[in-house]
Amino acid sequence: MIDLSFRSGLAPRFASPPSGPLECDDFVTEEAGLRAMPGQAPRVAMEVEQGALVAQGTPIARLRSAPEICFVAQMPARVARIDLLQGHRLSEIVLFREPGGDPVRHDTSGADTEAGLRLLMQNAGLWPWLGRRPFGGMPAPDERPAAIIVMATDTAPLAPDPRQALTGREEAFGRGLHALAGLTDGPVLVCQQPGPPLFDAALAGRVRTVDCGPRHPQGSAGLRAHALCPAGLDRPVWDIHAEDVAHLGDLLATGILPMTRLVRVGGEALREGRLLRAQPGADLRGLAHRIAQPGAHLLLSGSPLDGHEAHWLAPRHRQVTVLPRRAAGAQPHWLIAALTRSGTPKPVIPNAALDQAFGNTLPAAAFVRALGSGDDETAMKMGLLSLLEEDVALADYVLGGDAHLPGLLRAMLDRIRTEFAA
Amino acid sequence: MTKGIWTRETVVLMLLAAYLPLAVFWLWFGGAPAVQRSSLALLVLGFWNLVFLLARAQAISLALAITALAIAMLAPEGLGTFRLVLGISFGAVMGELVFGGWGRNVVHPATVALSFLGFGFPGFPWPDFLAPVAWAAIPAALIGLATGVLPGGVIAGAALVAAVTFALGLLSQAALPAAGIVLVLLVADPVTSATTHFARWLNGALYAGFVTLFAAGWQGAAPAQYAVAAALLTSLAAPLLDEMALALWYARRRRRHGAQ
Structure with missing residues (x-):
């Protein structure tokens, strides 16, 4: 039975040129956008004016309902445009890169306590990278989840391998997991592809490893939650990507939240694929620049399955899909249509x-x-x-x-x- | 954007591919009368589908070819055009079209039509199947299973129970050809059979159980007749089986994860 469910799932194939080896240098696009996940427009209070110069990690906006939760600058930049909808709802904030200045260093002395850790995560801009079920969106600042699912596998087509993102960062990952375990009374489940352990076995206890099969949707947080610890109305379950947990580990060690993540650029309309480290909110045109085939194309933030057409990489996304933009087909004959x-x-x-x-x-x-x-x-x-x-x-x-x-x-x-x- | 292929019409096409061996063998051995009956069934079904397309904007589905094949193969012989048209019309309209077309029906329209003809006009002989036609049900089932459009549990459950009852001598060999063809054509239909894993096994087992019961206890009935009756009862029980399987599944999840 267990073996059967391990093999279950599908492996839909999408055409894409192979992506080369991981590019050595971080690729920070010239423009970046701060935005919420699609379908969400949280009410925010702005911290900076249009045209201000900000260092990496500077809070740019705070949630009105929970002022400790910040949206921070992903790179040293000038705030180029602030776009709010009616009622101060965040649409997007556009930043232009202006190199120079040290990233903001946070005080980590209070992170031993749960309240201090929460405050650190919220102030440093890590909170929007957390997902919650039911209903989605980011968790409330004081919510205690019934379990936390750490996704160290991604089975979506053309997704980058989280194991690669964690290479050489096992210690930071372990530190992040240890910190996460303090936020919940339930288990912290690390979902991974079978292979060597990703963290120090000394952590075992509430942190558990769960092996997933290679096919989609085995590596989707929702179905993992459904199988392991179903979310309920008063039983929220959080999920977070393994790389973000390693970032949390680095934040705790150095006080600086790393702002690049492993991103794969793939899709049918590319001449070559690309695997790079880019910031969240990166400009998708910048990422696909010079590798897209000539002609009109469609830039999706996310996988070919659930991606949406966007200008900026969504806060929790790690892949960009470039598809040819097909002209709308001719209307079918009225009889066929009928x-x-x-x-x-x-x-x-x-x-x-x-x-x-x-x-x-x-x-x-x-x-x-x-x-x-x-x-x-x-x-x-x-x-x-x-x-x-x-x-x-x-x-x-x-x-x-x-x-x-x-x-x-x-x-x-x-x-x-x-x-x-x- | 890109799309997968498993729309309603793809499923129908795969089902048609699965039934192709059955149809070819039956037409080959049936000759002109077989062609005539299937053409008549197709014509009547096409007419009613067109009526519902014009009256209620229900898109036409190629599934009508499957219904036509099933009715033409299994209907009693010598009924005459008028009775046949009446039976097919009743099956198509009351069994499928009033529910919103193929995919929303509760009972297979062919099952309804055949039961109507069988109970409404008793005394007409039910068809017998030659060995090659009956054997063709096996490749049909295999193609359906390989493409994933026929529910594997239904066929496996029926095969299992049939094998057991056959070994115990409860099920006679005479019942097998018609029962196999009805299993593939009517019982294993993906729309009207059960949809959960466990319920599919129950569904198949129930069908084989009914066939065994009728073969033993229904005096004077032809194999095709009691197979169709078993198919009707089974598809009426399918939602109940699904509910049972779901109740078990809920209970198991509650035990594992606690009340939610």
Whole structure:
């Protein structure tokens, strides 16, 4: 049974030129954008004016609801444009790189206590890299999760290998894990591909290693949470990428939060792939510059499955997908259109590919039916609260995009949140 | 953006590919009458699908070819055009189209049509199947399993129970050809069979159990007749089996992860 679930999943292939070896120098794009994850627009209070010069790590904006949570500058820069929506909601803040100046050094003396560690993570700008389930977004400043899932594997197509990101940083990773264990009473689960241990065995105890299979969606945080420690309304589960945990380790040791991460640039519209260290919020055009094929293309932040067209790399994303921009096809003949399209979406037919797209961890066809019919209670019983859009992206892809699963899931989560908040 | 392939019509195409060996052998041995019956079924089903396309904007699905094949293969013989048209119309409209087309139906339209014809007009002889046609159900099942459109649990569960009852002498050899063809065509349909792993095994086992029961106790019934009756009862029970399997799954998760 365990072995079966280990092999489950799919390996969708997307054309991409191979990416060369990891580029030695950090690649910091000339422009970068501060933004929230797609679909979120938190209310912020600005800390700096437009045109100000900021050092790396300087707080640029704070959450209005929790002023200790900062969005910080990823590089020494000049604040070029501040774009807020109505009600001081963050749309994007554009920075132009201005080399020089030391990165902001944080005082780590208080990090031995839980409150001090939280404050350090929030002030240093690491908090937005945390994910939470149910409902997604970043956790509230004082939330205690039931478990923390550390993703040291990424099975999404064209994703960089987190093991490579951790090479030579085992000590920092271990330090970060130890610190994370202080934020929860539950387990800290390190999901990895089978292989040598990533951290010192002395940490064992609440920090546990979980081996995942090589196929998608085994390395997606939602399905891992679903299988290991389901999230509930009063049982939040956090997830964080292993590289960010190593960054936390460095932050604790030096007081400086490293601001580059391993990013893979892949996709069909490239002449050559690229593996580099870039800052979060990096300019996607900068990353794809000189390696994209001529002609119109589409820059996605994220994998080909769940990526979205964007200007800046999203705070939690580690891959850029460049696809050719296909011209909208000609309208089908009216008779063909009448025969094949209808007002209601086409039904989902249960098949083996759909079961595998959820990694065989939940009754796929019944879950998709519950999503489609808006049956909140059944979907919650099946583990809806552990899942986010990115976890059902593969199933949506497999079903040909007809089912609109991410949209249905988001609508259902929003409905449940308002219902239970009342 | 890029898209996967497993839309409704892809599943239908894979099912058609799976049923191709069965259809070819049956038409080869059935000759002109077989072609005539399937053409009639196709025509009637096409008409009703067109009506629902125009009246309710329900997209037409190639699945009507599967329904037509199943009805043409399994319907009682010598019914005459009028009764056949009546039965097919009832099956297509009440079994499938009023629910919103193929993929939203509860019972296979062919099962409904065949039960209607069988119970409505008793006395007409049910078809017998030649050995080559019955054997063709095996490649059909294999293609369906390899492409992942036929539920493996249903076929495996039915095969398992059939093997056991056959070994115990409860199931006669005469029942096997028709039961196998009905299993592949009607019972293992991905839409109307159970959708959870455990329920699929139960679904197949239940079908084989019904066939064994009817073969032993239903005096004077032809193999095709009781296989279709077993298929009807099984597909009516499929949602219940799913609920049972889900209840077990919920209980197991509650035990493992605590109440949520």
